[in-house]
Amino acid sequence: MKTASAGTVESMDCLVTVSEGAPGSGLSIQLSGAATARFAPTMRKAVQEVATAMGASDLSISIQDNGALDLILKARTEAALARYRGGDTA
Amino acid sequence: MRLRRTMLYLPGNNPNMLLRGHLFNPDGLVLDLEDAVAMREKDAARILVRDVLRQGNFGTCEVTVRINGMDTSYWKEDLEAVVPAGIHGIRVPKVEDPKDMVLLDETLSEIETRAGIPLGKTLVFCLLETAKGIWRAYEIATASKRVTAIIPGGEDLTADLRTNRSAEGTELEGVRKMLVLAARAAGVDALDTVFPRITDDEGLRKEVGFIKQLGFDGKSVIHPNQIPIIHDVFTPTEKEIEKAKRIVAAAKEAAERGLGAVSVDGRMVDRPVVKRAEFTLIRAGLSEEVLS
Incomplete structure (x- = not known):
């Protein structure tokens, strides 16, 4: 299965991993990390915004968060999606 | 600067x-x-x-x-x-x-x-x-x-x-x-x-x-x-700051009175020395006291 990721699990960062979803499945977002229970809605919104702006769908996006601000989450999501699209599976 | x-x-x-x-x-x-x-x-x-x-x-x-x-x-x-x-x-x-x-x-x-x-x-x-x-x-x-x-x-x-x-x-x-x-x-x-x-x-x-x-x-x-x-x-020392302040003040006064030459502590001071004194005040975080 094609996957791509970006980021780290270091403090104030997050690791975003993108993998192929079923056709027509839209976006499936999984969150893990200490703060995700509290911030899940805003984190999902941030990821969705980036995916929509990049025209990405039918993907599974998994976030391992270690206290990343929204702007970091967005930057890591963009990098992971760009890598997924570019075939870079780093 | x-x-x-x-x-x-x-x-x-x-x-x-x-x-x-x-x-x-x-x-x-x-x-x-x-x-x-x-x-x-x-x-x-x-x-x-x-x-x-x-x-x-x-x-x-x-x-x-x-x-x-x-x-x-x-x-x-x-x-x-x-x-x-x-x-x-x-x-x-x-x-x-x-x-x-x-x-x-x-x-x-x-x-x-x-x-x-x-x-x-x-x-x-x-x-x-x-x-x-x-x-x-x-x-x-x-x-x-x-x-x-x-x-x-x-x-x-x-x-x-x-x-x-x-x-x-x-x-x-x-x-x-x-x-x-x-x-x-x-x-x-x-x-x-x-x-x-x-x-x-x-x-x-x-x-x-x-x-x-x-x-x-x-x-x-x-x-x-x-x-x-x-x-x-x-960061300049207190002594350097005090001297720089005196030089810049004298230069200001000379400029206001239309004088070319500047005298500080009884000695003539030329433009490069004034510039250096201004720079000392900038380094000391006192840029508001600088002439130009």
Whole structure:
């Protein structure tokens, strides 16, 4: 299965991993990390915004968060999606 | 005139440092896309640095980005990402040809025009990391009006000189003197290379005293703990401040009375001394007392 990721699990960062979803499945977002229970809605919104702006769908996006601000989450999501699209599976 | 006593490098792929670097109160920041970022992370770091810049919370720091060298395939993409995001300047590694400064100037102008940024706003800080770069320092510093500072390399330069870095810094002495001379002739700042031994506070203090005496305006910094030591060395003493205040006050009075000559403590003082006194007050954080 094609996957791509970006980021780290270091403090104030997050690791975003993108993998192929079923056709027509839209976006499936999984969150893990200490703060995700509290911030899940805003984190999902941030990821969705980036995916929509990049025209990405039918993907599974998994976030391992270690206290990343929204702007970091967005930057890591963009990098992971760009890598997924570019075939870079780093 | 902007103080550049300390310019702190922040690894471009590290959110923690990128977001918190300014809290250590350096005069400037260098968000690093070059050596601090692994090859396979160049893409992610570029996006991260761009977004951290857009957020724009850096206190009073002068914000610069070290792009990848102009001999790589990354530098234009780096510029496209970070210049529109809002920066004061670009730090360019391994500059050794004045023609590169002309090309960089043109590329920056194109990006500024497209982004609606005033033409010429983005300054350039040149890292001279080879013997050829040091040799051509004056030509490089005058190749574009954007060039605002030149900085000698450390490790790369000593390797190019076929020597290595010593605690005394003997191998860089001639280079540093040449660099200050070129900077002053070109009217740009001379900023020193990093001090690599991050736990050697005494060694750092000694080196900063030395480079200050040579005429450097500041130093690149790789660890926040180095900042207060460097600021301390560059901050004038009470005695120096008092003398500078008297000189500047006398110059003001002479100007108001239409007199050309300035007398302080019974001695005539010429214009370069007044300029130096003004600079002392700027370094002391008293720029409001400066004449011009």
